[in-house]
Amino acid sequence: PSSGGEGGGGDSAGGTINIGLLMPLTGQISQFGEQTRNGAMLALKQRNNKVGNYTINAVVEDDKNDETEAVARVQKLVTEDQVIAVIGSVSSRISIPVSEVLEQQGVIQISPTSTADALTPGKKWIFRACFNDSFQGKVMAKFAREELNAQTAAILYDLANPYSEGLYKSFEAAFTDLGGQVVKVESYRTGDQDFRAQLTSIAGANPDVLFLPDYYNPVGLIAQQAREVGVQATLLGADGWDDSQLYDLGGEAILGGYFSNHYSVEQENPESKAFVEAYRQEYGEDPSALAALGYDAANLLLDAIQRVIDNGGDPTDPEQVRDALEQTQGFKGVTGTISFDENHNPVKDAVVLQTTANGHKYVTTVSPQ
Ligand code: PHE
Numbered sequence: 001p002s003s004g005g006e007g008g009g010g011d012s013a014g015g016t017i018n019i020g021l022l023m024p025l026t027g028q029i030s031q032f033g034e035q036t037r038n039g040a041m042l043a044l045k046q047r048n049n050k051v052g053n054y055t056i057n058a059v060v061e062d063d064k065n066d067e068t069e070a071v072a073r074v075q076k077l078v079t080e081d082q083v084i085a086v087i088g089s090v091s092s093r094i095s096i097p098v099s100e101v102l103e104q105q106g107v108i109q110i111s112p113t114s115t116a117d118a119l120t121p122g123k124k125w126i127f128r129a130c131f132n133d134s135f136q137g138k139v140m141a142k143f144a145r146e147e148l149n150a151q152t153a154a155i156l157y158d159l160a161n162p163y164s165e166g167l168y169k170s171f172e173a174a175f176t177d178l179g180g181q182v183v184k185v186e187s188y189r190t191g192d193q194d195f196r197a198q199l200t201s202i203a204g205a206n207p208d209v210l211f212l213p214d215y216y217n218p219v220g221l222i223a224q225q226a227r228e229v230g231v232q233a234t235l236l237g238a239d240g241w242d243d244s245q246l247y248d249l250g251g252e253a254i255l256g257g258y259f260s261n262h263y264s265v266e267q268e269n270p271e272s273k274a275f276v277e278a279y280r281q282e283y284g285e286d287p288s289a290l291a292a293l294g295y296d297a298a299n300l301l302l303d304a305i306q307r308v309i310d311n312g313g314d315p316t317d318p319e320q321v322r323d324a325l326e327q328t329q330g331f332k333g334v335t336g337t338i339s340f341d342e343n344h345n346p347v348k349d350a351v352v353l354q355t356t357a358n359g360h361k362y363v364t365t366v367s368p369q
Contacts, residue, residue: 013053014052014053014054014055015053015054015055015316016054016055016056016057017051017054017055017056017057017084017305017315017316018057018059018081018082018083018084019056019057019058019059019083019084019085019086019087019301020058020059020060020061020074020077020081020083020085020086020087020088021037021040021041021058021059021060021061021086021087021088022061022063022070022073022074022077022086022087022088022089022098023036023037023060023061023062023063023088023089023090024062024063024064024065024089024090024091024094025037025060025062025064026062026064027064027065027066028065028215028217029065029090029091029215029217030065031243031245032090032091032113032215032243032290033062033065033090035287035288035290035291035294036088036090036112036113036290036291036293036294037060037294038279038282038283038287038291038294039112039279039287039290039291039292039293039294039295039296039297039298040058040087040112040294040295040297040298041058041298042275042278042279042282042283042291042295043294043295043298043299043302044056044058044298044302045282046278047302051302051305051306051309051315052306052309052315054305054309054315054316056302056305059077059081059083061073061074061076061077063088063089063094063098065089065090065091065093065094066094067093067094067097070089070094070097070098071097071098071101074086074098074101074102075101078101078102078105078107083107084107084108084316084317084318084321085107085108085109085110085301085318085321086098086102086107086108086109086110087109087110087111087112087294087297087298087301088109088111088112089111089114090111090112090113090114090290091113091114091161091163091215092111092114092115092116092118092119092161092162092163092166093116093161093162093163094114095109095111095114095116095119096114096116096118096119096162099111099119099120099123099125099126102125102126103123103124103125103126106125106318106319107125107318108125108127108301108318108321108322108325109125109126109127110127110128110129110297110300110301110325111126111127111128111129111130111297112128112129112130112290112293112294112296112297113128113129113130113239113262113289113290113293113294114128114130114163115128115130115131115132115133115136115163115166115167115238115239116132116133116162116163116166117132117133117134117166117170118162118166119132120132120343120344120345121343123344124322125318125322126344127300127325127326127340127344128297128344128345128346129293129296129297129300129333129335129338129346130239130262130293130335130346131262131345131346131347131348131350131368132345133163133166133167133170133238134166134170135170135350135368136167136170136238136239136260136350137166137167137168137169137170137171137172137173137174137213137238138170138171138174139260139350139352139366140171140211140236140237140238140258140259140260140352141153141170141171141173141174141175141177141178141180142174142178142366143236143258143260143352143364143366144175144180144208144209144211144234144236145175145178145179145180146178147352147363147364148208148209148234148258149208150175150180150207150208150209150234151180151181151208152180152181152182152183152205152206152207152208152209153171153172153175153180153181153182153183153207153208153209153210153211154182154183154184154185154186154202154205154207154209154210154211154233155168155171155172155182155184155185155186155210155211155212155213156185156186156187156188156195156198156199156202156210156211156212156222157185157186157187157188157211157212157213157214158187158188158189158190158213158214158218159187159188159189160189160190161190161214163213163214163240164213164214164240167211167213167238168185168211168213171211171213172185183205183207184201184202184204184205184207186198186199186201186202188218192218193221194225195221195222195225195226196225196228196229199222199225199226199229199231200229202226202231202233203226203229203230203231203232206232206233207233208233208234209233209234209235209236210226210231210233210234210235210236211236211237212235212236212237213237213238213240214237214240215240215241215243216240216241216242216243216245216246216249217245217249219237219240219241219246219249219250219254220245220246220247220248220249220250220251220254221249221250223235223249223250223251223253223254223257224249224250224251224253226253227252227253234256234257234258235254235256235257235258235355236257236258236259237257237258237259237260238259238260238261239259239260239261239262239289241257241259241261241355242259242261242288242289242290242353242360243288244359246355247355247359250355254355255355255356255357256354256355256356257354257355258352258353258354258355258363259352259353259355260350260351260352260353260366261289261350261351261352261353261360262289262292262293262335262336262350262351263289263292263293263334263335263336263351264351264353264360264362265286265287266361266362267351267362267365269334271332271333271334272292272334272335275287275292275295275334279291279295289335292333292334292335293335295333295334296333296334296335296338299331299333300325300328300331300333300338301321301325303328303331304321304322304324304325304328305321305324307324307327308320308321308324311324326340326344328340335348336348336349347368348368349365349366349367349368350365350366351363351364351365351366352364352365352366
């Protein structure tokens with residue numbers, strides 16, 4: 001694509017740089033989309049939509065968490081709005097096809113939240129602000145073995161969602177590696193409402209823990225039905241559990257479970273403290289991990305643009321911004337300190353949270369070794 005504005009050329013005259021925000025603002029995970037957008041918009045607002053003399057113009061698009069819609073929206077962002085970068089999408093199932101378009105077009109993508117391993121490897125233009133599912137699955141397997149002393153595990157996952165499937169595989173491999181035994185694996189498809197058959201089979205295997213790698217809506221239902229058919233296991237999950245609706249949907253059945261996440265409001269560092277205050281003031285609620293990652297993703301991009309300008313480059317040239325982004329070192333984000341590995345994955349910590357009657361409670365932090 002050509003430059004995003006009338007400026008460019010590396011002078012100090014400035015200009016406009018268009019960036020895209022691609023999020024599921026309607027549909028099954030619209031909560032996730034709104035929070036991620038709010039986080040990213042706050043980052044822009046705090047800089048008055050400016051980096052140096054350049055105005056950053058954010059174009060927001062709703063991908064409806066639908067693949068076809070997402071690809072159409074992203075093509076519009078590239079051809080009509082001539083964005084140099086897209087922040088999005090939220091779920092891995094959408095971010096992966098979007099990455100194929102952007103990789104081909106030579107436009108930067110930073111997914112705030114998509115954790116599926118397959119998103120970034122082998123791609124020049126694609127980055128993420130979150131850790132990946134290999135790490136996340138390992139975190140929960142280790143927690144189950146070492147903190148909960150679990151000997152046996154069962155897994156129930158969505159075979160139509162690469163996020164869910166990837167987590168199932170990484171949890172299973174790590175749990176087995178650490179000397180545990182996976183005694184039952186069952187599956188379903190996105191949109192299913194009745195999990196009783198699979199859960200009855202899991203109840204028969206009587207596992208110590210049941211890993212449920214999916215978003216809050218199916219997980220809430222699954223938790224209820226699991227208790228109904230006699231599953232006693234401690235429930236475990238991952239970042240997809242992070243929404244207060246988990247408690248509305250799961251009721252008592254979801255309490256006492258554990259899940260891995262990108263961030264906890266209870267774990268303060270100077271960056272996160274200032275962020276939490278600003279977010280509360282702007283939106284009247286606590287930021288979720290998605291909001292924090294949306295904020296970090298936007299700031300990673302703005303920081304790279306700033307460095308291009310500082311070095312006398314042209315920040316309307318996506319290639320220069322991409323190179324700067326790749327060279328990010330020790331970026332102090334709300335969700336941790338970010339440098340990218342060779343696959344454009346940040347190397348950073350995860351937290352484990354417990355589901356309690358008073359909401360999520362911070363339990364521990366796990367670092368990659
Ligand atoms: N990690 C999920 C995915 O890749 C998205 C997600 C991130 C959901 C953070 C909730 C919280 O599909």
